[in-house]
Amino acid sequence: MSSKVISEADLESRVGAAPFGDRTKALALSAVQFESLGSVAWGLFPAAPVMVRGQGSLLWDADGKEYIDLLSGFSVSNFGNCHPRITEAICKQAGTLTHYFDLPHEGRVRLAERLCSLAGIRGGNAKVLFGTTGSDGVENAVRAARFFTGKPYILTAKGDYHGATFGTIGLTSRAGINATYSPGGATGNIGFFGFPHEYRAGLSEYGNSGMEALAELERDLSGGFSPYADASGNLNVAAILAEPFQSSLGYYIPPRDYLKELRRICDRHGLLLIIDEVQTGLGRTGRLWAYDHSGIEPDILVTSKTLGGGLPLSAVVARADILSQWVPTAHINTQAGNAVACAAANTVLDMLEEPGALDDVTKRGAYFKEGLDRIARTHPSLGYIDHESIYLGLEFVSDPVKKTPASELVSRIRAFGLREGLLLDQGGYYGNRIPLIPALNIPYELIDRTLETLEAVIDEAERT
Numbered sequence: 001m002s003s004k005v006i007s008e009a010d011l012e013s014r015v016g017a018a019p020f021g022d023r024t025k026a027l028a029l030s031a032v033q034f035e036s037l038g039s040v041a042w043g044l045f046p047a048a049p050v051m052v053r054g055q056g057s058l059l060w061d062a063d064g065k066e067y068i069d070l071l072s073g074f075s076v077s078n079f080g081n082c083h084p085r086i087t088e089a090i091c092k093q094a095g096t097l098t099h100y101f102d103l104p105h106e107g108r109v110r111l112a113e114r115l116c117s118l119a120g121i122r123g124g125n126a127k128v129l130f131g132t133t134g135s136d137g138v139e140n141a142v143r144a145a146r147f148f149t150g151k152p153y154i155l156t157a158k159g160d161y162h163g164a165t166f167g168t169i170g171l172t173s174r175a176g177i178n179a180t181y182s183p184g185g186a187t188g189n190i191g192f193f194g195f196p197h198e199y200r201a202g203l204s205e206y207g208n209s210g211m212e213a214l215a216e217l218e219r220d221l222s223g224g225f226s227p228y229a230d231a232s233g234n235l236n237v238a239a240i241l242a243e244p245f246q247s248s249l250g251y252y253i254p255p256r257d258y259l260k261e262l263r264r265i266c267d268r269h270g271l272l273l274i275i276d277e278v279q280t281g282l283g284r285t286g287r288l289w290a291y292d293h294s295g296i297e298p299d300i301l302v303t304s305k306t307l308g309g310g311l312p313l314s315a316v317v318a319r320a321d322i323l324s325q326w327v328p329t330a331h332i333n334t335q336a337g338n339a340v341a342c343a344a345a346n347t348v349l350d351m352l353e354e355p356g357a358l359d360d361v362t363k364r365g366a367y368f369k370e371g372l373d374r375i376a377r378t379h380p381s382l383g384y385i386d387h388e389s390i391y392l393g394l395e396f397v398s399d400p401v402k403k404t405p406a407s408e409l410v411s412r413i414r415a416f417g418l419r420e421g422l423l424l425d426q427g428g429y430y431g432n433r434i435p436l437i438p439a440l441n442i443p444y445e446l447i448d449r450t451l452e453t454l455e456a457v458i459d460e461a462e463r464t
């Protein structure tokens with residue numbers, strides 16, 4: 001553990017070396033002094049940039065330096081920062097009814113009805129359980145599955161991210177999170193299976209696999225040696241919980257049949273299928289839900305992040321029979337279904353339901369991908385691009401044949417990008433990925449600017 005401990009002095013020197021102006025540095029230093037050193041800000045960036053204003057796909061720090069937003073607050077501000085329609089809905093609702101405990105209100109009831117019909121679960125014969133964050137959405141989904149089936153085990157993919165609260169951290173096997181911190185979490189009755197990603201499948205020095213990962217899962221659910229069977233041989237598994245694409249880890253897209261296969265396994269073994277669309281949902285992949293690409297129907301869906309249009313909101317949408325099992329007060333959350341957040345969410349859904357809205361996202365994604373392909377043709381270090389609409393994961397390698405991960409190169413690209421005003425994340429199983437998370441409506445000229453700057457910083461990083 002000790003090698004992971006970072007002192008205030010370490011962070012202060014990182015801030016000192018960061019490409020920020022004086023006001024931004026002063027605010028970052030105050031954060032070091034007064035906020036927990038465990039903040040994600042210091043993991044996401046060597047030194048956290050401090051933003052004071054956002055408009056569309058642009059952000060400005062405390063010294064007025066401009067950045068292109070390629071994170072969208074980790075897929076929260078998917079219509080750009082401070083979208084005028086969302087801001088207007090927020091202001092109007094804030095002057096009418098801000099919040100009244102976890103009770104129904106007009107906007108919340110309307111939102112529940114819309115989510116039931118949009119989730120495609122049992123032809124709309126579904127129910128909604130509101131919360132505030134992605135993590136509490138996942139906790140609610142897991143509780144519902146365990147309560148409905150009376151069984152304890154939840155199985156999830158290695159590398160999935162489902163939250164970092166006490167109740168979800170054990171489900172998050174993203175490297176470095178579960179292993180380092182889960183001793184503090186409620187981690188019992190969880191099993192893991194391999195996530196198929198075909199770029200390195202079959203290369204024995206890497207853990208990645210193709211669809212055979214699911215054959216192994218099926219073996220684990222069958223026969224007398226199943227780790228999940230009780231003494232009578234009955235499976236003790238409530239549900240499989242899956243991200244359709246692995247987002248927080250680095251924007252990995254599995255083979256098209258991944259969810260179909262999970263659905264088949266759930267049906268065969270009598271398990272529920274919980275799909276975590278907290279990050280993939282609501283348009284980023286060019287469909288409302290990423291699972292729409294597979295033609296499957298989940299039993300339980302979790303949505304959050306962009307649902308609230310920048311305000312905290314989560315929703316579990318589940319088969320009506322599953323959420324009809326609860327007795328009143330089985331779940332209580334003072335801040336759930338906040339009226340202002342629900343007003344923003346109804347506006348987000350209005351915008352996504354406009355004719356051609358999702359096609360427009362796909363067109364912008366295709367334009368982005370064409371430019372990235374051009375860069376890849378002259379930069380073999382850009383070894384692979386996961387792409388579905390504007391869901392883009394870039395994988396960098398030092399040897400394109402051996403597919404050797406180039407994590408140092410990515411650290412330099414990210415650092416130079418920050419200096420040049422690109423907000424980039426670094427992720428991946430091997431730390432060699434850059435997920436691009438622009439707003440769904442990022443203007444074409446900002447895509448051009450991003451591509452031009454990205455190519456320049458890749459050039460520089462390769463030379464350095």
Ligand SMILES: Cc1ncc(COP(=O)(O)O)c(C=O)c1O
Binds near residue numbers: 247
């Ligand atoms: C797929 C997925 N599930 C759950 C969560 C947890 O959401 P939150 O951080 O809002 O609790 C995240 C957050 O990144 C996520 O990407």
